[in-house]
Amino acid sequence: MHLELIGLGKTFADGKQSREIPAISSVNLRVEQGQLVSIVGPSGCGKSTLLRIISGLEKSFEGKVLLDGQEIVKPTNDVGLVFQQYALFPWRTMCENIEFGLEIMGMCKEERRAIAEKYIHLFGMQGFEDRYPCQLSGGMQQRVAIARTLIMNPKLVLMDEPFGSLDSQTRNDMQEFLMDLRRERNDTILFVTHNVDEAVFLSDRIVVLSKRPAKSLRIFELIAPHPRDRTSKESNDIRREVIGILRQERISPSPAAN
Ligand SMILES: Nc1ncnc2c1ncn2[C@@H]1O[C@H](COP(=O)(O)OP(=O)(O)O)[C@@H](O)[C@H]1O
Ligand SMILES: [Mg+2]
Incomplete structure (x- = not known):
């Protein structure tokens, strides 16, 4: 199993002001079987929109989503979703x-x-x-x-800030639980979070997105074995770099919405 995102783009129409809101711009990504890939980016940059496209929920967008080479155009049991709100x-x-x-x-x-x-x-x-x-x-x-x-x-699991509403201790427990689960099962997971520590603790790769319209700024490969030490030099170095990129995104001027 592998997932390929090819030139994904999405622009929303803002009906009230009859203007367009570019949300995602030319995102390319490949996720291999058994990988946990995190997507981090500023709030409102288009992370949830990206997952909605991959899950087949968005009707109009640019580019292609391929799961094992097959295009995803509507919701399918091959793609599982977990949201911040448990929706039980x-x-x-x-x-x-x-x-x-x-x-x-x-x-x-x-x-x-x-x-x-x-x-x-x-x-x-x-x-x-x-x-x-x-x-x-x-x-x-x-x-x-x-x-x-x-x-x-499911062949692919999409998680959108799944631990975002939990207190920090429960959140750490859930991260460890997810890692234990990954030793039992070989799930392929695309994990959206704005928590950099979480991404560094969990991921095989971290994709850092720009502010809206989201594009991929940098991809980090993480090779430290699990369970990871949250305070190791390697964890701290990557965390510092990711935070530096995100900070740069916050202070650089916004492109005007056209
Ligand atoms: N249905 C929609 N119509 C118009 N704009 C939308 C819609 N859904 C999301 N957006 C806009 O697209 C941008 C990205 O949203 P979202 O993907 O939810 O961001 P994130 O999950 O990164 O916080 C935001 O500016 C949001 O307001
Ligand atoms: Mg979101």
């Missing part, structure tokens, strides 16, 4: 939330329950199966959201 069904228990995709596929109750239980075990959530989302901590709700996505075995 409040009226379904943990187990029923995790089983949701299998149920839609028409799998019988016993079979999907058996698979969901494997995920509940893998995710360390035994004993909470029958709880409703409001009875779970934020970290556990996000684990349910990730399990619900991974149970479908």
Whole structure:
């Protein structure tokens, strides 16, 4: 499996002021099987728009999204999504939330329950199966959201600031949890975050985007083995460089929207 983004561009029409808002400009990227690639960039630069295009949710855009050479033009089970807002069904228990995709596929109750239980075990959530989302901590709700996505075995997982609403300790725990999960499974993940520490801790590569319209400014390859030391010289050096690029983006003048 591999993902290719070729010359991706997107311009929104601002109906009220009848002008165009360029959001993404000529983004090229290749993601290989099993990689975790982070995308960092200033707030509002077009990160979520980029993921929406890759997931097939945007109808009009420039360029191509290829998954294993096949163009993605509409939402598909091959691409799984995890958002900052967990978007769990409040009226379904943990187990029923995790089983949701299998149920839609028409799998019988016993079979999907058996698979969901494997995920509940893998995710360390035994004993909470029958709880409703409001009875779970934020970290556990996000684990349910990730399990619900991974149970479908997507070829590619898109995560949009998935730990953005968690407190910093839970966020660190979730980052470690995601790394543990990657030792068990070989998922390919495109991970949007504006948290540079998180990107340095998790990623095989970091793509730094410019301010809107987003274009790729720099790609960092990270080779330190996992689990990574968040305070190592290598981590600090990369963090400093990424932060320096982002700071430069903030202080350089904005291109006028045309
Ligand atoms: N449906 C839309 N119509 C018009 N402008 C939009 C729409 N969606 C996003 N935008 C604009 O595109 C830019 C990028 O948005 P987004 O991708 O959400 O940024 P990010 O996720 O990096 O914070 C923003 O300026 C936003 O206001
Ligand atoms: Mg966003």
